[in-house]
Amino acid sequence: MEYDNYFPDTDLDLSFTSTTTDRTFTSSSARSSLARSSLTLSFNDRLSTTTTPSNTTTTLNHRRYDPHWTSINAAKTLSSDARIHLRHLKLIRLLGTGNLGRVFLCHLRDCPNSGEFALKVIDRDSLTTKKISNVEIESEILSLLDHPFLPNLYARIDASHYTCVLIDYCSKGDLHTLLRKQPNHRFSISSARFFASEILVALEYLHAIGIVYRDLKPENVLIREDGHIMLSDFDLCFKSDVTPSFKSTPASSLSPSSNRRRLRNHRRGREEMVAEFAAEPVKAYSRSCVGTHEYLAPEIVAGNGHGNGVDWWAFGVFLYEMLYGTTPFKGLNKEQTLHKIVSNDDVAFFEEEGLEEANDLIKMLLVKDSSKRLGCVKGAQDIKRHRFFDGINWPLIRNYKPPEFGKKSKSRDGYVSGLSSSLRRRKWLWLALAKLLRRRSNSKIQSNSNYYRYYVE
Numbered sequence: 365m366e367y368d369n370y371f372p373d374t375d376l377d378l379s380f381t382s383t384t385t386d387r388t389f390t391s392s393s394a395r396s397s398l399a400r401s402s403l404t405l406s407f408n409d410r411l412s413t414t415t416t417p418s419n420t421t422t423t424l425n426h427r428r429y430d431p432h433w434t435s436i437n438a439a440k441t442l443s444s445d446a447r448i449h450l451r452h453l454k455l456i457r458l459l460g461t462g463n464l465g466r467v468f469l470c471h472l473r474d475c476p477n478s479g480e481f482a483l484k485v486i487d488r489d490s491l492t493t494k495k496i497s498n499v500e501i502e503s504e505i506l507s508l509l510d511h512p513f514l515p516n517l518y519a520r521i522d523a524s525h526y527t528c529v530l531i532d533y534c535s536k537g538d539l540h541t542l543l544r545k546q547p548n549h550r551f552s553i554s555s556a557r558f559f560a561s562e563i564l565v566a567l568e569y570l571h572a573i574g575i576v577y578r579d580l581k582p583e584n585v586l587i588r589e590d591g592h593i594m595l596s597d598f599d600l601c602f603k604s605d606v607t608p609s610f611k612s613t614p615a616s617s618l619s620p621s622s623n624r625r626r627l628r629n630h631r632r633g634r635e636e637m638v639a640e641f642a643a644e645p646v647k648a649y650s651r652s653c654v655g656t657h658e659y660l661a662p663e664i665v666a667g668n669g670h671g672n673g674v675d676w677w678a679f680g681v682f683l684y685e686m687l688y689g690t691t692p693f694k695g696l697n698k699e700q701t702l703h704k705i706v707s708n709d710d711v712a713f714f715e716e717e718g719l720e721e722a723n724d725l726i727k728m729l730l731v732k733d734s735s736k737r738l739g740c741v742k743g744a745q746d747i748k749r750h751r752f753f754d755g756i757n758w759p760l761i762r763n764y765k766p767p768e769f770g771k772k773s774k775s776r777d778g779y780v781s782g783l784s785s786s787l788r789r790r791k792w793l794w795l796a797l798a799k800l801l802r803r804r805s806n807s808k809i810q811s812n813s814n815y816y817r818y819y820v821e
């Protein structure tokens with residue numbers, strides 16, 4: 365159903381709910397009730413609530429030539445005060461309702477080919493002071509972002525008691541819903557690796573600008589039209605200073621197999637050191653108890669203050685959930701879950717073929733002592749180097765082909781189940797041959813060899 369009302373900014377009547385009966389709303393609501401909700405028990409040590417100037421748009425955005433930006437800039441040029449107003453937007457349907465407000469699909473009113481946007485509408489009058497501060501945090505964080513796996517903030521519109529943010533629309537839903545549709549609620553290893561890689565790069569960027577995310581979970585990972593991810597929901601973030609530094613690392617630990625000279629030196633006991641760039645908010649500190657129960661790090665549960673490490677813990681829980689179909693500390697109720705997170709009980713791992721690397725990485729991330737947890741000192745660099753991500757060409761990650769999720773059920777290795785073993789063997793041989801040929805051809809193709817890694821036929 366289309367929202368045909370016209371919204372004059374002076375006299376706002378955003379009676380969206382009265383006409384909302386469409387399919388997406390129903391399914392989103394259903395999803396919301398099943399999805400785990402975030403918890404906020406804050407001691408208020410986060411971002412100051414300085415109001416972001418209305419209608420913020422980042423003109424130095426890496427995607428400034430994207431048609432969405434072109435349309436927005438054209439609309440601003442035509443607007444009497446060079447700003448986007450609600451009257452410029454045509455709402456199509458409700459996408460979902462969250463903790464802070466409702467999210468609508470929309471496009472620019474006079475330009476149906478402008479592309480689709482998501483408009484988050486927050487009624488400030490219906491929120492507590494604490495939640496209003498969360499709105500400010502979210503829009504301040506959004507205004508800082510410029511990354512392919514994070515939302516673009518096209519405009520912030522403040523009108524009457526409404527605050528609206530115009531961001532990218534993700535047409536393929538969220539990862540939680542997608543995961544629930546998989547056999548045993550588990551992704552194949554290659555699909556899990558794809559999503560984990562993109563999340564890792566998004567978290568690396570956030571940390572590099574001093575933002576600790578604190579709410580990683582499949583519900584907050586949206587999927588764009590092109591199949592790549594977009595991390596959403598920044599109201600639980602906190603911002604801290606980050607001092608980029610160069611840290612000395614033994615060259616052999618970087619990629620021993622790629623450099624024979626380094627390997628020879630290493631064997632002779634002459635260890636070569638390499639200076640590595642790191643931008644990780646190691647001094648970030650917060651005492652707020654925020655996040656989603658099953659994803660809370662032990663230091664949050666203990667309430668003794670926490671920092672950047674909570675995101676790397678959550679990354680371990682996230683990877684586990686994608687591969688195991690459940691979270692590692694899930695109890696019968698919230699109290700039991702929290703108890704399991706802080707207790708020394710072992711997490712259950714399957715000894716399945718192909719899962720060894722993932723299990724090893726998860727174990728290194730789910731270390732209770734945050735000072736010993738992978739990622740906490742040098743950030744994503746250390747995680748990227750783990751053998752679970754072997755072969756990933758990180759600078760080309762945006763060009764990898766996202767997994768395709770058809771109706772046929774896939775086995776753990778990503779092949780369509782039911783294929784005879786000889787067919788599988790032939791397919792494997794073809795892939796090996798293709799890999800060999802790619803290696804022999806020019807370096808451009810070689811560097812993009814992982815392009816095929818995620819392709820699930």
Ligand SMILES: Nc1ncnc2c1ncn2[C@@H]1O[C@H](COP(=O)(O)OP(=O)(O)OP(=O)(O)O)[C@@H](O)[C@H]1O
Nearest residue numbers: 402459460461462463464465467482532533534597
């Ligand atoms: N950019 C988007 N593109 C497509 N759908 C979106 C987008 N942003 C949000 N949604 C949908 O709208 C719903 C509500 O989103 P919103 O961010 O307000 O709340 P939430 O995800 O429930 O988180 P919280 O309540 O913690 O803020 C989401 O569940 C999602 O289905």
